[in-house]
Amino acid sequence: MPEQEYFRQALADFAFDAAGGDAVRHLADLGYTVRQITERLTFPLPCGKVGEIVWKHLVDTGIVLLEEPGNGRGRTAGTYVKEYDAYGRQSFRFSPAADSGLTGGEGKIVFREVEFSCAEQERQSREHSGSTPGRRRRLTGGEGREMPCAPGNIPNGREKELLACLVAKCAENGEEASYISCDFGMRGMGAQDSRTGHSCCCAQQNLPAGFSLLDSSEQDYILGLPWERRACYHRLNRRMREITTRLYAGGGWQAACYFLKTKEKLRIR
Numbered sequence: 550m551p552e553q554e555y556f557r558q559a560l561a562d563f564a565f566d567a568a569g570g571d572a573v574r575h576l577a578d579l580g581y582t583v584r585q586i587t588e589r590l591t592f593p594l595p596c597g598k599v600g601e602i603v604w605k606h607l608v609d610t611g612i613v614l615l616e617e618p619g620n621g622r623g624r625t626a627g628t629y630v631k632e633y634d635a636y637g638r639q640s641f642r643f644s645p646a647a648d649s650g651l652t653g654g655e656g657k658i659v660f661r662e663v664e665f666s667c668a669e670q671e672r673q674s675r676e677h678s679g680s681t682p683g684r685r686r687r688l689t690g691g692e693g694r695e696m697p698c699a700p701g702n703i704p705n706g707r708e709k710e711l712l713a714c715l716v717a718k719c720a721e722n723g724e725e726a727s728y729i730s731c732d733f734g735m736r737g738m739g740a741q742d743s744r745t746g747h748s749c750c751c752a753q754q755n756l757p758a759g760f761s762l763l764d765s766s767e768q769d770y771i772l773g774l775p776w777e778r779r780a781c782y783h784r785l786n787r788r789m790r791e792i793t794t795r796l797y798a799g800g801g802w803q804a805a806c807y808f809l810k811t812k813e814k815l816r817i818r
Contacts, residue, residue, distance in 0.1 A: 583773025759799025
């Protein structure tokens with residue numbers, strides 16, 4: 550009967566989670582990709598199943614949001630604290646942050662929209678067209694100060710300027726209150742669980758234009774997760790900042806960054 554099959558599957562999932570789920574989540578917290586976790590496990594486990602566990606962990610801990618940040622319907626901001634009982638068994642307790650509700654749990658945030666563009670590119674565009682700067686506010690390193698291009702050999706310094714900009718805004722807001730939109734699932738990228746019939750991280754997947762600029766670890770991270778076929782929002786940690794700047798270097802990629810404490814929505818075009 551369907552009910553019996555459901556019970557057997559639930560029991561099997563519970564037994565596995567008790568035996569190996571903690572190991573998968575621990576390795577994910579250390580920054581390993583799904584492929585790397587699968588290779589390091591001492592017991593056999595399909596990478597698709599590992600991806601499911603990692604994805605659920607990212608959602609449960611607020612690293613990935615399935616609703617737009619600050620929309621008033623999301624989770625309460627905070628972190629999970631690891632605890633042990635008298636028998637040494639590990640568990641996680643959710644601890645709300647002091648700024649509870651920043652990710653959308655308590656009231657909608659009205660964002661001030663800003664747009665990122667390289668200062669040099671904007672200057673050249675103005676000189677070519679003879680126009681003056683528009684009224685849309687450009688993202689700056691502080692009130693009234695433009696974010697300078699970082700030195701380097703990257704054309705126009707645009708990628709390094711973006712990276713410096715993201716680092717500054719994450720420092721101001723904290724990574725826990727900084728997110729970026731991700732359309733990887735809408736592009737057909739990433740592993741999917743067994744219910745969808747899509748390939749796992751170990752299968753060959755075609756990368757869209759520009760994604761070849763990502764290094765192998767960054768590609769594995771994206772392709773190993775079962776992204777939903779809609780916009781998701783990933784915490785703007787160091788890995789995602791570097792992925793963002795590389796994709797920006799490839800062109801043809803757009804995203805929106807949400808900085809919840811300063812209530813800024815940065816559009817990258």
